[in-house]
Amino acid sequence: MIRLMVNGQQHEVDAEADTPLLYVLRDDLGLNGAKFGCGLGQCGACTVLVDGLPVFSCLTPVAVLAGRRVRTIEGLGGNAVQRAFEQEQAAQCGYCIAGMVMRATALLEHNPHPHEDEIRAYMSGNLCRCGTHMRILEAVRNAARQGLKP
Ligand code: FES
Numbered sequence: 541m542i543r544l545m546v547n548g549q550q551h552e553v554d555a556e557a558d559t560p561l562l563y564v565l566r567d568d569l570g571l572n573g574a575k576f577g578c579g580l581g582q583c584g585a586c587t588v589l590v591d592g593l594p595v596f597s598c599l600t601p602v603a604v605l606a607g608r609r610v611r612t613i614e615g616l617g618g619n620a621v622q623r624a625f626e627q628e629q630a631a632q633c634g635y636c637i638a639g640m641v642m643r644a645t646a647l648l649e650h651n652p653h654p655h656e657d658e659i660r661a662y663m664s665g666n667l668c669r670c671g672t673h674m675r676i677l678e679a680v681r682n683a684a685r686q687g688l689k690p
């Protein structure tokens with residue numbers, strides 16, 4: 541059994557130590573927001589936060605997460621980033637969006653007023669195969685203007 545703290549709740553899961561966090565989130569905990577894209581750490585569709593920092597959950601073995609705080613899109617509760625993505629209609633198919641929102645949330649929690657080059661650099665780890673990057677960047681700027689509540 542592996543103990544995990546996800547979105548403020550403690551869970552015990554019966555998984556091998558090297559099982560990717562993404563599989564545990566989706567298959568054991570029913571949290572389907574994070575998506576499987578490449579499985580190689582190259583697309584960011586699986587991005588979640590661990591102790592406030594974005595990680596590729598497809599590459600993160602569940603055993604390294606004992607005592608650490610995992611947050612997924614299900615735990616955000618409609619924050620300014622989510623509102624801004626809606627306002628800017630920053631999605632086409634939506635597959636990348638949970639990962640984008642998580643990465644943008646991490647950015648604004650650590651840097652509430654990022655410069656343009658900081659936004660672009662931070663968001664560059666996540667790809668959108670539909671090509672909505674310009675709207676996604678506008679959504680991050682919008683969220684920065686609104687400000688994240690703690
Ligand atoms: S599915 Fe994890 S980075 Fe692509």
Ligand code: FES
Pocket residue numbers: 630631632633634635636637667668669670671672
């Ligand atoms: S909206 Fe389709 S992959 Fe980004």
